[in-house]
Amino acid sequence: MTTDHAIALADAGAHPDQLPGSAPSLSDGIDAELQRAVERFLYLESELLDDRRFEEWLSLFSEDATYEAPLRVTRDRQASQLSERGRLFSDTKATLEVRVRRLLSEYAWAEQPPSRTRHFVSNLRARLLDDGAIAVRSNVLVYRNRAERTDFELYSADRHDELVMTSGTARFRIRRRWFVVDQSNMSGDSLSIFL
Amino acid sequence: MTSTLSQTNEIGRLLGKARSEMADGRVPVEIFNSDVVFALEQERLFQRAWLFLAHESELPDPGDYVLRSLAGNSVIVCRDESGRIGCFLNMCRHRGNQVCKASEGNASHFRCSYHGWTYANDGRLIGVPHIRKVYEPGQMQRSDWGLLPVRTDSYAGLVFGCLDPDAPSLEDYLGGFQFYLDLYLRPGPNGTEAYAPPDRWEAGTDWKICAENFAGDGYHTPVAHQFGFELGYYASSATTHADGYAVHFPHKGHGIGLGRTPGMSPFFGYPTEVVEAMEEVLSEEQLSIFREVRTAVGTVFPNLSLLIQPFSTVPGEPGVRFCTMRLWQPVGVGRMQMLSWCLVPADASQEDKDAAYRAYTLAFGQAGMFEQDDFDNWSRVTRMASSPLCRDLSFPYLMGLTRAPLDDFPGPGVVMQPYMTETNFRNLWQTWLEYLERP
Ligand code: FES
Ligand SMILES: [Fe+2]
Numbered sequence: 001m002t003t004d005h006a007i008a009l010a011d012a013g014a015h016p017d018q019l020p021g022s023a024p025s026l027s028d029g030i031d032a033e034l035q036r037a038v039e040r041f042l043y044l045e046s047e048l049l050d051d052r053r054f055e056e057w058l059s060l061f062s063e064d065a066t067y068e069a070p071l072r073v074t075r076d077r078q079a080s081q082l083s084e085r086g087r088l089f090s091d092t093k094a095t096l097e098v099r100v101r102r103l104l105s106e107y108a109w110a111e112q113p114p115s116r117t118r119h120f121v122s123n124l125r126a127r128l129l130d131d132g133a134i135a136v137r138s139n140v141l142v143y144r145n146r147a148e149r150t151d152f153e154l155y156s157a158d159r160h161d162e163l164v165m166t167s168g169t170a171r172f173r174i175r176r177r178w179f180v181v182d183q184s185n186m187s188g189d190s191l192s193i194f195l
Numbered sequence: 196m197t198s199t200l201s202q203t204n205e206i207g208r209l210l211g212k213a214r215s216e217m218a219d220g221r222v223p224v225e226i227f228n229s230d231v232v233f234a235l236e237q238e239r240l241f242q243r244a245w246l247f248l249a250h251e252s253e254l255p256d257p258g259d260y261v262l263r264s265l266a267g268n269s270v271i272v273c274r275d276e277s278g279r280i281g282c283f284l285n286m287c288r289h290r291g292n293q294v295c296k297a298s299e300g301n302a303s304h305f306r307c308s309y310h311g312w313t314y315a316n317d318g319r320l321i322g323v324p325h326i327r328k329v330y331e332p333g334q335m336q337r338s339d340w341g342l343l344p345v346r347t348d349s350y351a352g353l354v355f356g357c358l359d360p361d362a363p364s365l366e367d368y369l370g371g372f373q374f375y376l377d378l379y380l381r382p383g384p385n386g387t388e389a390y391a392p393p394d395r396w397e398a399g400t401d402w403k404i405c406a407e408n409f410a411g412d413g414y415h416t417p418v419a420h421q422f423g424f425e426l427g428y429y430a431s432s433a434t435t436h437a438d439g440y441a442v443h444f445p446h447k448g449h450g451i452g453l454g455r456t457p458g459m460s461p462f463f464g465y466p467t468e469v470v471e472a473m474e475e476v477l478s479e480e481q482l483s484i485f486r487e488v489r490t491a492v493g494t495v496f497p498n499l500s501l502l503i504q505p506f507s508t509v510p511g512e513p514g515v516r517f518c519t520m521r522l523w524q525p526v527g528v529g530r531m532q533m534l535s536w537c538l539v540p541a542d543a544s545q546e547d548k549d550a551a552y553r554a555y556t557l558a559f560g561q562a563g564m565f566e567q568d569d570f571d572n573w574s575r576v577t578r579m580a581s582s583p584l585c586r587d588l589s590f591p592y593l594m595g596l597t598r599a600p601l602d603d604f605p606g607p608g609v610v611m612q613p614y615m616t617e618t619n620f621r622n623l624w625q626t627w628l629e630y631l632e633r634p
Contacts, residue, residue: 069562073392074298086391090556098428098508098557102564107422110567184298185532186396189574190567 029128038126038136038163041172046119049194054100057194058093062164062173067091069157069195072184082180088191099194110192117193118143121159129162133175136161140179142195144188156182157195205231213628220596220617221589222624227401227580228529232631236525240497240630241266243359245368247499247522248272248282250536251352252388258301258316264524264532265356270345271295271305272354275317280349282356283318283342294342299392305342318342351380352387353499371607372449375442375493378485379501379518383472383542387518390552393534394560400573401580402498402523402531403627408569409492409500409521410623411441411452413614414594416490419568427510430463431456431489439488439614441595442606448496448626450619453488461486464505464516472542480605496626498523501538506554517555529577535560592617592624 030038041060048057061067071086091099102108123139140159145152162176179195209231212223226232249261249272260273262285269285271294287294287307294305294314304321306313313322320337323330345356348365350373355365362368369376380387408415417436423429424436435457443450462470462485474482485491490504500521507514522534537555539548558565579585595616604610611618 071392071394074296076297076300079297079300083392085552086394087552087556088394088560088562090553095508095553095557098426099564101426102422105422105426107425108564108567109419110571184395186394186561188396188561189398189400189570191396191562192567192571 028126030126030134034134035124035126037171038134039124041163041170042121042124042136042138042161044170045174046121049119050117052103052114054103058096058100060170060172060174061093061096061177062175063093065093065096065173065175065177067093067096067177069179069181072180072182074184088181088186108192110190113147115193116143116145119195132165134163134165134172136163140195142193144193153188155195158182159195202231206235210628210632213624214632216589217592217621217624217628220591220593220621222592224580224585224588224590227404228577229581230528233525233528235631237267239633240627241358241525243357243362243630243633244497245348245355245357245362245365246497247495248347248354248356249280250387250389250520250538251280251349251354252541253299253392254280256301258303259299260295260302260316261299262295262297265345266358268358269293270356271342272347272356273302273316275315276303277317279317280347280354281317282345282347282354283314284345286343287312287314288320288340288342312340314342318344351376353380368447369449369495370444370447372444372447372451372493372495374481374607375451375453375491376495376501377477377481378488378491379493379503379520379538381473381476382469382540384476385541387538388541389520390537390539390548390555393522393536395532395534396561397526397530397532398570398574399529399577400531400570401529401577402525404573404576405521405523405531405533405569406494406496406498406500407620407623408573409502410443410450410494410619411492411614411616412620413437413439413441413452413454413490413492415569415572416454419572420565422564422568423506428507428514430459430505430507430513437613437615439490439612440601440604441611441614441616441619442604442608443611443619443622444608445622446626446629448623449494450623451491451493452614452619453484454490454492454614455487456489459487459489459513463489463513466543466547469540469543469547472540484604484606494623496623498525502559504558506558508554508557515550515554517551517558519555519559521559529581533561535566592621594618596621 069088071083073083120141121138125137127135138159140157142155157179159179163172164175166173248263253261254274257276270282271285272282274280285293285295289312292307292309294307304313304315311324315321318341320340347356417433439454441452492502494500503518505514505516518538520536520538524532526532537552539551595611595618601610
């Protein structure tokens with residue numbers, strides 16, 4: 001686990017103003033080439049999700065990866081808008097694998113027929129962490145439509161990733177994904193997709 | 196509800212049909228998505244029944260509050276300075292603004308953002324701006340204009356509210372179901388706590404489908420949640436899943452399914468410290484039943500449900516026990532808001548509480564895998580139930596119709612075997628109809 005101070009604050013459900021990377025700054029310690037490589041990696045990751053290539057998607061996570069989404073709560077202005085302990089997802093790579101195994105089976109009824117998703121990733125802000133990993137904050141918008149319906153869900157999220165560099169073709173592995181959906185009363189019968 | 200003649204006729208037709216169908220073990224399809232039923236439920240059921248508001252552990256300190264919905268009314272549930280939990284309509288008595296806008300927090304008082312009337316957290320009106328200048332002496336009595344209180348009562352940490360002053364006490368209302376609720380709510384001397392705020396979402400599902408399912412639908416599990424069986428994450432097998440009991444309380448509506456897995460060890464999947472804590476507080480009769488329960492899934496009439504089951508992330512292992520409590524709140528015809536909590540034994544170690552919560556998020560909550568399976572089915576049922584062709588159709592509720600209840604079971608209520616049966620549901624619908632028929 002990281003010892004990065006800003007990320008530790010985010011763990012504690014800190015006030016949004018104190019989330020990592022929120023102070024306006026140019027990409028810290030990241031040159032244009034690296035920034036582009038990070039972007040490409042996240043676009044590739046989105047593509048794997050939208051194409052439902054879940055096993056390949058899972059392989060982008062390091063073995064010690066965590067995948068976590070605190071619950072939003074509607075509180076007064078002075079208080080944190082994130083639940084300290086409540087989680088929409090509270091996963092490790094092992095539990096993500098359980099979810100993926102299910103999705104690949106013929107019994108994931110909520111995904112039969114499958115959701116049509118499109119992940120849009122933007123507003124990338126990357127900075128180098130002390131241990132050489134890269135913290136990336138991005139805005140994510142996910143479109144999801146089902147069957148013959150004309151209505152759809154749109155989930156907007158504030159996403160914080162930590163990427164470690166590897167020698168493989170993807171160049172990075174996700175060791176930490178932490179995101180907050182911008183809704184405290186969620187829409188959609190269920191959330192059978194990844195963000 | 197203002198009724199025109201045609202509405203009155205429609206209500207009469209619907210209730211008449213429901214009564215005659217239920218006499219034969221059938222339930223009309225149309226009740227699962229109907230504007231007439233929705234309005235009638237709001238008026239005759241939700242105005243009268245005891246409805247769940249909050250878990251006491253959500254309000255540990257004086258001033259803590261949560262905003263909840265009670266029969267469509269926004270209400271504040273809060274702990275006052277003396278430690279008492281009260282419930283008030285979230286409406287300023289001056290012109291009706293909402294005095295509380297957050298879903299949870301801590302406040303010594305609620306100040307209205309319209310003209311500034313201020314209420315203490317026990318509901319008293321304590322501040323009226325310019326009171327001496329704008330009202331004649333003695334005209335404005337603050338004591339006449341406190342927040343509107345709602346009748347509340349609690350059992351084992353669960354706070355309920357009721358809008359009917361003539362309704363029986365909560366104890367009468369639960370009517371013996373407490374014996375089984377204790378499995379969820381009294382797993383030790385200190386009961387349970389809500390691990391986190393509830394997951395909340397809105398779904399295109401009629402609340403009754405969920406309330407029925409959680410009154411003990413062991414029949415759906417091997418199919419709807421087949422992944423758990425096939426991939427080994429759930430300690431049951433399709434061939435033995437019918438094993439166990441179904442218990443209901445006539446005219447109360449409550450029902451619970453108690454599923455067993457033959458050959459399982461007593462209290463499997465529970466941490467040792469929790470088993471010891473349970474043995475301290477539960478009766479011999481309770482323990483003798485609960486010891487062998489794999490799944491306990493029950494509904495407190497009308498729309499609060501609880502479930503305990505194990506879930507394993509390693510195929511073939513018994514897994515970890517978690518408990519979820521959920522409130523199925525109708526918000527429109529064929530639509531509901533879901534509030535889903537994870538309850539953990541207060542006497543469990545922090546590590547075991549965390550593990551139970553992680554198992555809960557994997558299985559339940561909006562992104563939970565069991566939850567996904569269920570809601571996809573339920574929303575499709577809801578959509579079909581408004582189909583014009585459904586008007587003459589009913590569903591069969593025939594399982595266990597002519598079977599005799601057990602007479603040697605150590606627990607109260609009407610007890611049926613096996614776990615897979617529909618007697619709990621027939622009682623649920625019968626009770627539902629009794630409320631709706633009462634003008
Ligand atoms: S509406 Fe609240 S003070 Fe007027
Ligand atoms: Fe289910």
